[in-house]
Amino acid sequence: MAQAPTLALVTGAARNIGLEVVRQLAAKGMTVILTARDADQAQSAAASLVASGLKVVSHPLDVTDASSVSALVDWVETEYGRLDVLVNNAAGFADWMEKPSTADLKAVQALMEINLYGSWRVTQAFLPLLKKSAHPRLVNVSSGAGSHGEMQFGLNTNGGSSASYGISKAALNALTVKFAAELAGTGVLVNAVCPGLTATAPGMEAMGARPIPEGAASIVWAATLPDNGPSGGFFRDGQPLPW
Ligand SMILES: NC(=O)c1ccc[n+]([C@@H]2O[C@H](COP(=O)([O-])OP(=O)(O)OC[C@H]3O[C@@H](n4cnc5c(N)ncnc54)[C@H](OP(=O)(O)O)[C@@H]3O)[C@@H](O)[C@H]2O)c1
Numbered sequence: 001m002a003q004a005p006t007l008a009l010v011t012g013a014a015r016n017i018g019l020e021v022v023r024q025l026a027a028k029g030m031t032v033i034l035t036a037r038d039a040d041q042a043q044s045a046a047a048s049l050v051a052s053g054l055k056v057v058s059h060p061l062d063v064t065d066a067s068s069v070s071a072l073v074d075w076v077e078t079e080y081g082r083l084d085v086l087v088n089n090a091a092g093f094a095d096w097m098e099k100p101s102t103a104d105l106k107a108v109q110a111l112m113e114i115n116l117y118g119s120w121r122v123t124q125a126f127l128p129l130l131k132k133s134a135h136p137r138l139v140n141v142s143s144g145a146g147s148h149g150e151m152q153f154g155l156n157t158n159g160g161s162s163a164s165y166g167i168s169k170a171a172l173n174a175l176t177v178k179f180a181a182e183l184a185g186t187g188v189l190v191n192a193v194c195p196g197l198t199a200t201a202p203g204m205e206a207m208g209a210r211p212i213p214e215g216a217a218s219i220v221w222a223a224t225l226p227d228n229g230p231s232g233g234f235f236r237d238g239q240p241l242p243w
Helices: 016-027 039-050 066-079 105-115 117-130 163-183 212-223
Strands: 007-010 031-036 056-060 085-088 137-141 189-193 234-236
Touching: 007 016, 016 031, 016 039, 016 085, 016 212, 031 039, 039 056, 056 066, 066 117, 085 117, 085 212, 105 117, 105 163, 117 137, 117 163, 137 163, 137 212, 163 189, 189 212, 212 234
Parallel strands: 007 031, 007 085, 031 056, 085 137, 137 189, 189 234
Antiparallel strands: none
């Protein structure tokens, strides 16, 4: 690369996979903007990384709030004038028992507001700054739960459980493809990534979940693709996943 990407932003990053993505990107020498709904949580998560010598700054961001998004865009534009890497990591989860036939549609809408419209809103807002980067990368953190062909948690499995979560991630995958098609030839590489089942809550190791650094690395791969890397794909650990 003539000039490597040096400025990244991660949503929903005060804990778990998002926080580890920030740490791994910063460990590659990038300045990373760590965002979270709660300004204090964002600040204290960033402080722990700064204390280990990494270049991390914090800013509040609620992906469901257009004014919060535009305040952050204004701040990034003033401070840096561009953005190289955007990782849409923020997400909500559905109750495991939720079935499509009985799901509370208000809860479904609230989840879509974060997982689909939140990522869409943040992407629209940051696109002008991404287009100012020499190596722009957009990563939508998706899930095998949104896949038609993933055999453990995919759309066809588990009797339709956790319906709105899988549907939200399938929609996020479709959004990824639409953005990739619109941005083809602009240099912006747009991909969806599943971190794999990752141990972000007690007891998940017993279900076969892997350590957080491994899940995060799956995302960092797509955030640091070379200019001739793929766009419009769905990946886990750098390997294509079935849609
Ligand atoms: N863990 C897994 O096994 C797994 C598997 C496949 C995919 N994923 C995906 O990986 C990503 C990270 O998952 P995780 O397990 O690390 O989950 P997590 O610990 O629940 O992290 C999700 C983050 O999103 C934030 N968030 C929720 N609503 C938000 C909003 N309106 N605005 C801004 N931030 C918001 C949460 O912040 P608050 O603290 O404010 O709630 C939280 O920090 C998600 O996209 C998830 O779908 C995870």
